[in-house]
Amino acid sequence: MTKIRLKYVNEYIDRTGKLRRYFRKGGKQLGPLTGEPGSEEFMSAYAAYLAKKSPAVVRNMNKDSLAKLIVDYYGSRYFTDLKPSSRQLYKYALEPLSKAHGHRCAITMTAEHAETIINRIGAERPGMGNLTRAVLRRVFQFAIKAKRRKDNPMLGIDPFKVGEHHTWTDAELRQYEAKWRLGTRQRLAYALLLYTGQRVGDVADMTRADVADGAIHVVQEKTGARVWIEIHPELHKAMKACPAKGLSLIGDAAGRPLKRPALSALIREARKAAELPSRCVAHGLRKAAMRRLAEAGATANQIAAVSGHKTLKEVERYTKAADQRKMAKQAMDKL
The missing domain is CATH 1.10.443.10 (Intergrase catalytic core)
Incomplete structure (x- = not known):
């Protein structure tokens, strides 16, 4: 069986002979990781630490909420396989979204609801609206793969028109x-x-x-x-x-x-x-x-x-x- 290797996971055998795993990043041990690597229990805690959230918060989330879907996405290979710069960019779009709309139900979200959220973001920041639209499309694609949805509510939402970066004269x-x-x-x-x-x-x-x-x-x-x-x-x-x-x-x-x-x-x-x-x-x-x-x-x-x-x-x-x-x-x- 292939051993799963994840970044920031520190494991050791304690004095009783029990294998223990902790999430360690930036020289700090953020907390324990229970369950077997790859299990829902383990990956939810791992994703929570990646998102800088307490696993207790994740456990208290509604399992169908957008916040929970985002956290689970962080723990999936669709996110972990991205380049570090892309992961940072995705979190830049998803973290504010999770804070503002994480309570909403991701399973029943309609295309109209999704477009309303994107339009509110893009009304003031069209570039951010386009980024959020693209990233959420990936998140809901993950939801389909995980059999939590049958459709992607982000499809069909038109991008905002944005100007190009100015070329210095x-x-x-x-x-x-x-x-x-x-x-x-x-x-x-x-x-x-x-x-x-x-x-x-x-x-x-x-x-x-x-x-x-x-x-x-x-x-x-x-x-x-x-x-x-x-x-x-x-x-x-x-x-x-x-x-x-x-x-x-x-x-x-x-x-x-x-x-x-x-x-x-x-x-x-x-x-x-x-x-x-x-x-x-x-x-x-x-x-x-x-x-x-x-x-x-x-x-x-x-x-x-x-x-x-x-x-x-x-x-x-x-x-x-x-x-x-x-x-x-x-x-x-x-x-």
Whole structure:
């Protein structure tokens, strides 16, 4: 029989010879795990600890409630098989939902009820509405697999229309650089994002061990793509002026590693200090990198080699803001 191995499960034999299991995370022992791994009793407690909830709360939940369905989903392979970044994103959508609507019956929820919940979220935050819609669709698919429902009430709910991330203009890039000179962490974070063209999470994960022969090796978390990015002279200046204190190329003030949200927040606060508009977010620097490559005459395949995109359609979407007049002149100069 295959032994189930789960993260954060600590097991040992006590002095009476009994096997005991505990959930341990972040150096803290959160509580016991009873029953056999894979059993409903064990997995419910395990899922509760993952969701940072007390197993006592789970036991008191209505077994047909949305909150209980979400907790059970956390304990299923449909959730545990996801990449860590995806699990974090799913919980970002599901935790507020469980708190606000966890008391509702998930088994009898109609498509109309589901759409009402999504519409309330999307009315103010359309992007969050779309994320919640997509994640809940997976949760109810799990409910169908578990034979707790026969249909998925999320099917047929249309997504909200949302704008794309703004691509930083050259004027905005200059304004940021004027505020944050070489030698500051804000300039280093900006340079790593702009001159590698990578996603925020991948930049946050970059370490000194990834640098070799004048390039940075990246294994993209989202796609698994492996890319080598030549270190641009401007990025080299930023790295030399503000060398990493720890292993990460961009860490916190003490050199400790940053997570994606913290790096985004660093750029957000730096953008405010530079008096740039709120549309200038960290991901927009990746788009600015793609735009500048397109304006410099790089082909779609060359840009994809930097960005790690699998399709040229995605490259085209990222380079829509490329300066048409400049590119048209370059095209005519080739005649």
